[in-house]
Amino acid sequence: MSNLHWTTGITNVKANELRLRGYRVDELMGNVSFGQVVYLALTGDLPSANVGKLMDAMLVCSIDHGATPPSALAARTAASTGAPLNAAIAAGILSINEFHGGAIHGCMGILQDGLERAAASGKSIPETAAEMIDEFRAEKKRIPGLGHRIHTDDPRTRRLFALAEELELAGEGVSLLKALAAELMEKTGRSLPINVDGAIAALLVDLKMPRELANGFFIMARVPGLMAHIHEEKSRMRPMRRIHPTDHEYDGPPDRQIPG
Numbered sequence: 001m002s003n004l005h006w007t008t009g010i011t012n013v014k015a016n017e018l019r020l021r022g023y024r025v026d027e028l029m030g031n032v033s034f035g036q037v038v039y040l041a042l043t044g045d046l047p048s049a050n051v052g053k054l055m056d057a058m059l060v061c062s063i064d065h066g067a068t069p070p071s072a073l074a075a076r077t078a079a080s081t082g083a084p085l086n087a088a089i090a091a092g093i094l095s096i097n098e099f100h101g102g103a104i105h106g107c108m109g110i111l112q113d114g115l116e117r118a119a120a121s122g123k124s125i126p127e128t129a130a131e132m133i134d135e136f137r138a139e140k141k142r143i144p145g146l147g148h149r150i151h152t153d154d155p156r157t158r159r160l161f162a163l164a165e166e167l168e169l170a171g172e173g174v175s176l177l178k179a180l181a182a183e184l185m186e187k188t189g190r191s192l193p194i195n196v197d198g199a200i201a202a203l204l205v206d207l208k209m210p211r212e213l214a215n216g217f218f219i220m221a222r223v224p225g226l227m228a229h230i231h232e233e234k235s236r237m238r239p240m241r242r243i244h245p246t247d248h249e250y251d252g253p254p255d256r257q258i259p260g
Contacts, residue, residue, distance in 0.1 A: 010041065021046070035059060038220070042213055050167040051207065057163050058200050061156040062101075062218055064225030068245050070095040075226045076243055079233040088233075092226040093219055101218035107145030107201035108211045110180075111173050115205070118176075125172065129179035133187055145198020146181055152191070157199040164203055173205030 012019040019025065020037070021044050028037055032046070035055025039047045047055075067076065075092030083091070096102065110132075118128040136143060164170035177198055185191050194202075200217055 009044070039207075042209070050169060054160075054164060054167055054169050054203065054207075057160060058203060058217060059221045061160060061196050062200070062221035064222070064228065067229065067248055070100045071222060071226060072229045073243060073245055075230050076233045079230040080237065080239055080241055080243065082239060085227070085230060088230045089223060089226050092222070092229075096215065096219055096222065101197070101222070102215055103144035103195070103197035104201045104204070104218055105211060105214040107143070107177070107198050108205055108214050110143060110145075111176050111202060111205045112211065114176050114180075115172050118172075125175050126179050126183070129176060129183045133180060133183040137187070143180060143184070143192075145177065145201050146184065146192040146194060153193055154195050154199075156196040157194050160196070160199045160203060164206070169203070169206060171206035173202040177202040 010021065012022075017024065020028065021040050023040065023046060028040075033049070033052035033056055035058075036047055036049070036052030038059070039045070039051060039055055064072070066072070071092040074095040075088045078088040078091035098106070114128055114132055115125075117123075117131075118125055121128070123131075161170060161174060164174060177194055181192060181194050197218070201214065204211075204214060204217065
């Protein structure tokens, strides 16, 4: 131990050598996926290729959701005033909070509490879900991660869950969230689909990711989308315009398929 005042266990920087959690960054490059390196940086462990594939999918699924979300509008508004890229990105990120992108954190908490309850009581996940829905209804509380303002069957959720099953990474977090959605439908007749925030939350629970990092996944995913909106705003629109959240239409490339 040296006489320096504090320590860090993340990155070790030496002349001509850079190690992340003990691994040489130049050896990680081209050999593991970005998702694996994100997991490594956040947890300290280099995961399997399957975990990296699921992590990549979670980062892809929330890259953008059009020009109407608060983060995109905030980033575009800042860009319209002449703000530089970093300031406009910051404006967008600062708009990601409890009611926009923040459902991952809230949903993770509910799932973790529910799984702890099931383990302590010895009850099944469906039984635990039934109790939880009764309590949420009695307290008139909504469940973050369920429902969407546009999608009734979020295609991103379907793909994430299918991929998790294919990679054998879906666990009790996914099972409990599905049980909560099914129980809510049975008791209220209301179909609130699992949205992408809920899907990410369930998968993060199954990957044993710390809840404190939950909303960071939405932020990591959304930054490239924000950059695209900022660049489009600066390159295609007049400065200091009034930006209506819905008075726009898409004029990008037509529908196309992944090659191969």
